[in-house]
Amino acid sequence: MASLPSDFEDYCHYYSKVNDGQSSSSGHNFRSDKQISKFQVGQIWAYWEQHANGICQCYAQIKKIEHQSFKLHVSLLNLCDNPCNGSSACGVFKLFVGKRKVLAANTFSHIVKAEAFGKKLFNIHPKEQQIWALCKRQEDAGECEIVEVVGTDAVSINVMSLTRVFGSTSVFMSPRTQSSTGKIVAIPRVELNRFSRQIPAFRFTDDCLRSCWELDPAALTGLHLVEPNQC
Structure with missing residues (x-):
């Protein structure tokens, strides 16, 4: 795996620097979500990998855990339906049965709620109350905004745009938080x-x-965020 950007680890350890590893009502320790006790064999996790066009979110299944060195042996998930030939974050993924990969703990992001079809196929799509980066245009992964998924159906994913809280780099709010009616946008599943x-x-x-x-500041690394009314 190619090396991650020099500032990536700083993002990963942000909360251990400012909160001394503690979470509170005014801040969440995302690093604690990736402690060794959180990993179990068979889980699907998202992890970060450096590609030619930037940092990408990829998926893998935990197969073996090295507790002393805290390294994880994984089998990768490869996208097997990509009609738009774009991002690989959503769709039906197939478990790769070849040589396993060994990843360090600080490359992982979060546990994925994947829908399993047998032992090798997994469906990964945005779900209600999840937060996603949504690209402005379907044909490229440039400008994007942060959205909350507020509902799904057979043909679309309904989202509401979030805006950054003034003075913060990682706290966002929705229009309904501002005592106004938030605009819900339906994103067709073909997009x-x-x-x-x-x-x-x-x-x-x-x-x-x-x-x-x-x-999580680590998940914002490399994103070109724009205000919601620009998308």
């Missing part, structure tokens, strides 16, 4: 390649930021 990556997120419950989302 699933516009969903470029899922963003691990924590929803605040305290009064000040109730219903706002804190996003």
